[in-house]
Amino acid sequence: MNHHRDDPIVAIATPAGRGGIGVIRVSFGRWTREPSIVADYIAALCGRSRDAALVARHATMVTLRADDGATLDRGIALFFAAPHSYTGDDVLELQLHGGPLVLQMVVARCLAVAVAHEAAYETRYDAARGAVRAGPGRIARMRLAEPGEFTERAFLNDKLDLAQAEAVADLIEAGSEAAVLGAQASLSGAFSNAVRALVDRLVELRVLVEATLDFPDEEIDFLEQSDARGRLGRASDALTALLERAKRGALLRExxxxxxxxxxxxxxxxxxxxxxxxxxxxxxxxxxxxxxxxxxxxxxxxxxxxxxxxxxxxxxxxxxxxxxxxxxxxxxxxxxxxxxxxxxxxxxxxxxxxxxxxxxxxxxxxxxxxxxxxxxxxxxxxxxxxxxxxxxxxxxxxxxxxxxxxxxxxxxxxxxxxxGWRPAGETGFLARERHLAALRAAATHLDAARAHANEGDRHLELFAEELRLAQRELDRITGAFTADDLLGEIFGRFCIGK
Ligand SMILES: Nc1nc2c(ncn2[C@@H]2O[C@H](COP(=O)(O)OP(=O)(O)OP(=O)(O)O)[C@@H](O)[C@H]2O)c(=O)[nH]1
Ligand SMILES: [Mg+2]
CATH class of the missing domain: 3.40.50.300 (P-loop containing nucleotide triphosphate hydrolases)
Incomplete structure (x- = not known):
């Protein structure tokens, strides 16, 4: 991704075309996490005095005007102060009339105010502090959001893990009632929690093995004493069960x-x-x-x-x-x-x-x-x-x-x-092919770990390594271990404004 993760971003969040309401969303990046900068910007955008700042999570009627004072639109402004927002940053949402052109004009206005506002801010800052210019608001870096960038921010700010972020897209695209319910379950963390519980088991086992590896002189029969094989077997069983559920979840999606x-x-x-x-x-x-x-x-x-x-x-x-x-x-x-x-x-x-x-x-x-x-x-x-x-x-x-x-x-x-359909009542969740691949890879590593364990304590290092690899596969699902290009691929498929 070539954009910066801390830029303020703006986008129309409602679908293209005419509608009763159109929503514009602004997420202020980390660089603007100084309340006065954001408050000043919003005051300038919404034509309010600096003392009449928006109260967080209160609906406020505002008028958005062009440079020459002409009214662009009137609507509701909602401010969500970080971290209590969708992205985890300060967020402004404008509910306006749902016409494509009026929304585009307001987005252009959001960007223009950002540039003008920063110039004014810096001048004021200069006047107050003499020549020292530290930490400008960077609000002028505001730009149009890329597809999925709001949700990506939420992921980067730890509001959601990767599987939950994917569930957001799956919910939007859900083609059946069962898929909606499954996506909601994934979004609420049903799948991620099951993955994490499995990771916890592996971590526990790794801690045990690695402690033994650190003290090789202590002649204990590690595998016997620590019930390592039993623990591994239980982790494998849990993984198999999760894979079966995930298969059904993937089926709901695909x-x-x-x-x-x-x-x-x-x-x-x-x-x-x-x-x-x-x-x-x-x-x-x-x-x-x-x-x-x-x-x-x-x-x-x-x-x-x-x-x-x-x-x-x-x-x-x-x-x-x-x-x-x-x-x-x-x-x-x-x-x-x-x-x-x-x-x-x-x-x-x-x-x-x-x-x-x-x-x-x-x-x-x-x-x-x-x-x-x-x-x-x-x-x-x-x-x-x-x-x-x-x-x-x-x-x-x-x-x-x-x-x-x-x-x-x-x-x-x-x-x-x-x-593999089962009658209703079972709490399902939605899963993707990517998740199945990671679960299968983790299962392969656990099988390899079992093979090493059967060779006795001589192969403890290989045993430990397979556990580490299995954990890494599981971490890919929740994004605890993730390559940047995977993020680009996942979020790039979202719609703009989400
Ligand atoms: N009695 C009876 N006739 C059937 C049944 N199924 C299909 N037919 C008849 O068999 C003929 C062929 O049916 P199609 O569904 O067109 O068969 P198809 O396999 O699609 O044929 P192609 O497209 O030519 O490969 C039609 O006259 C159908 O009415 C059935 O279960 N019972
Ligand atoms: Mg035919």
Missing amino acids: GLTVVLIGRPNVGKSSLLNALADAEVAIVTPIAGTTRDRVEQVVRLEGIALHVIDTAGIRELDADSESDAVERIGIARTWDAIAQAHIVLHLLDATEMAEAEPEDAAIARRLPVHAARRVVVNKIDLAHEPPRIELDAAGVRRLHLSAKTGDGIDLLRGELLAIA
């Missing part, structure tokens, strides 16, 4: 991609429509109807499933021009399969035997990374009941009818189960 595949005409588009409860994709008795992928977000219990209907897979005549479009469609089907979390391979209940070789050929090409289920469709024609069975390879087969809807509930339940 959703899952479900790809429907199979030979032409088996009913993929019909199944998409049944899941979406809408006529999203074209359905006809003609094999090869779907040429391009059709995507629809289906919400199950607040989890976003990105369901993708694809072109049916079949062998095409290599030279035929009329097959060109379908060939591209089939290539796209395989692209979609490569991104899938879940692949639903559809079969036609009325053609099980004759289509077996073709279906088996498709199954063989499916990648292993995705969860795979077989859907036997058109059970209404085959006069079968809806049910779930295991096939010879141990893959679960769901027998249903996309047309009548029989068995669709079984499929919904199956998708939720794959997603």
